[in-house]
Amino acid sequence: MVATEHKVACHLPESMMKLHIQLAILLLCVMASSTTVHASFVDDLPGWMGEIRTKVTSSSSLKRGGEAFTVDPTKVTQLSWKPRAFLYQGFLSDKECEHLKKLAKSKLEKSMVADNESGKSVLSQIRTSSGMFINKGHDEIITRIEERIATWTFLPKENGEALQVLRYQDGEKYEPHFDFFHDKRNQALGGHRVATVLMYLSNVTKGGETVFPNAPDPRVKDDSWSECAKRGLSVHPQKGDALLFFSLNTEAVPDILSLHGSCPVIEGEKWSATKWIHVGSFGFAVSKPTGCADEHERCTEWAAAGECTRNPAYMVGSDQYAGSCRKSCKVC
Numbered sequence: 001m002v003a004t005e006h007k008v009a010c011h012l013p014e015s016m017m018k019l020h021i022q023l024a025i026l027l028l029c030v031m032a033s034s035t036t037v038h039a040s041f042v043d044d045l046p047g048w049m050g051e052i053r054t055k056v057t058s059s060s061s062l063k064r065g066g067e068a069f070t071v072d073p074t075k076v077t078q079l080s081w082k083p084r085a086f087l088y089q090g091f092l093s094d095k096e097c098e099h100l101k102k103l104a105k106s107k108l109e110k111s112m113v114a115d116n117e118s119g120k121s122v123l124s125q126i127r128t129s130s131g132m133f134i135n136k137g138h139d140e141i142i143t144r145i146e147e148r149i150a151t152w153t154f155l156p157k158e159n160g161e162a163l164q165v166l167r168y169q170d171g172e173k174y175e176p177h178f179d180f181f182h183d184k185r186n187q188a189l190g191g192h193r194v195a196t197v198l199m200y201l202s203n204v205t206k207g208g209e210t211v212f213p214n215a216p217d218p219r220v221k222d223d224s225w226s227e228c229a230k231r232g233l234s235v236h237p238q239k240g241d242a243l244l245f246f247s248l249n250t251e252a253v254p255d256i257l258s259l260h261g262s263c264p265v266i267e268g269e270k271w272s273a274t275k276w277i278h279v280g281s282f283g284f285a286v287s288k289p290t291g292c293a294d295e296h297e298r299c300t301e302w303a304a305a306g307e308c309t310r311n312p313a314y315m316v317g318s319d320q321y322a323g324s325c326r327k328s329c330k331v332c
Contacts, residue, residue, distance in 0.1 A: 069148050080215055080233055083257040084246040087235060088152065091242035092145065097201040099141050100134070100273050104165035107132040111166065111174075126175040129262070131166040149197050149275050153244060159194075161276045165201070168208060168262060168270040173228075176213050176261035179276060180247040180254045191279030194248045199273045200237040207266035210235045210243060214259045228263035237270055251313045252279075292332035299325035 079085040092100075108130040137143050142163065150157040168174075180192045198210060209229035217233040225234065235243055249255040262270070294300070299315075302308075308315045308329035316331050317323030326332045 069144075069151060071152055079235070079243075080212070083212060083215055083255050084249075085212070085215075085233070086244045088242045088244065089238070090240050091148070091152075092199055092201070092240045094240065096141060096145060097199075097239055097271075100163070100165055100199075101201055101271050103134055103138070104132050104167070108167055126177065128172040129166045129168045129174060130172075131164055133162040133164050135162050136160070145199075146275070149277075152242075153195055153197065153277065155195060155277045156281070158281045159278045161278070161282050164274045164276075166270075166272050166274065168265045168272075170266075170269075171264050172270075173264040174262040176211070176259050178247060178254065178256075178259055180258075192248060192254065193276045194252075194279050195244060195246045195277045197275040197277070198243040198245075199275075200239055200241050200243075201271035201273055202237070202269060203239050204237045204265060204270045205268035207263050208237050208268070208270035209263045210237070210260060211263055212245075212257065212260045214257045226263050226266060228261075234263075237272065248279075292327050294327045295324040299328040303328035 075089045075091075077087045077089070079087055109132060111127045111129045111131045134142055136146060136157075146157055146160065146163070149155075149160065179196050207226040207228070209226060211229050211232050211234040213232040215233040221230050221234075225236075229236075235241075245258060245260070247255060247258045262272075296302075302311075302315065303325060308325070308331075312323070315323050315325045316329050317326060323329065323331075
C-alpha cells in the first residue's frame with residue numbers, strides 16, 4: 001500500500017563511483033552558495049550531475065520577503081546511502097511548526113492509502129493516523145517552506161504535492177510501505193515519487209520513530225528507542241527536524257531499501273508534515289522521449305568507450321526521460 005495523498009541521478013562508470021559519492025555529498029549537503037564546476041572536469045564524468053533532458057537550474061540560497069535561507073552543512077547528517085537518507089536539524093522554526101499544526105487541527109480526517117491495483121483511496125489498518133492537506137502556496141509561511149524544500153533537495157517546487165500534515169495519537173502508526181507507486185493511475189500524475197521530505201512538528205515522549213526495516217542500523221539502541229525502531233535504520237522525531245530520503249535509486253529504479261514506516265506512538269502525540277516530490281511536475285503527465293539527437297559533443301566518444309551499456313540512464317534514458325546520447329547509442 002502507498003499513501004494516497006497524493007532526479008534523477010545516473011549510474012556512473014565504476015571507476016568514478018568513489019568520486020561520485022564525494023561529489024554527491026557536496027551537492028546535497030554542503031553547497032551553501034551556487035557552485036561553479038570546471039567544464040573539462042564535467043566532460044570527463046558524463047551524467048555525474050544527474051542531468052536529464054529538461055534541465056532545471058537550482059540554487060542553494062533562497063531569499064523571499066526579506067528573509068534568506070541558505071543550506072547549513074553543519075546541520076545536515078548523512079544517515080545512510082542505502083537508502084539515501086539525510087537529516088536536517090532545525091529545518092523548521094518553532095513558529096512554523098505551530099503554524100502547520102494550527103492550520104490542520106480543525107480539518108483532520110482518518111488517513112487513507114492508495115490501493116496497489118486501482119490507485120483509489122481506501123481505509124486500512126495499515127495506517128491509523130489522521131491527516132489533511134495544505135494547498136501549495138496557501139500562505140507566505142507555506143510558500144517559504146516549499147521554497148526551502150526545493151533549495152535543499154535541488155528538486156523543482158512544481159514537482160511536489162501539497163503538504164500533508166499528520167497526527168499520530170496513542171498506539172497510532174503507519175506500517176512499513178513504499179512511497180513510490182505500484183499503480184499506473186498515480187504514476188501518470190508526474191511519474192513516480194522520487195523523494196520525500198518528512199518534517200517533524202512535535203517531540204514524542206516514546207515511540208513514533210521513522211524506521212527503515214530493510215536498512216541496517218549499526219548503532220546500539222538503548223531503552224529510549226521503541227522495539228519497532230530497533231528493527232532497522234530509525235530516526236527519533238524531534239520538533240523542527242526534517243528527514244529527506246529517496247524512493248528511487250540512482251538509476252531511477254524503485255529502491256526496496258526505502259521501505260519505511262511510522263512506529264506506534266507509546267507516550268505523547270506525534271505531528272509531522274510530508275512533502276512528496278515527483279519525477280516530473282505533479283498533476284501533469286510525464287512526457288515520453290522524442291526525437292533522435294545527441295545533446296553533448298562527446299557522445300560519440302563516450303559511446304565508443306562503452307558508456308551506453310555501463311551508464312544507460314544518462315546515455316540512453318528511460319520511458320520518462322530521453323538520454324543525452326541516444327543517437328550515438330543507436331537507440332533511435
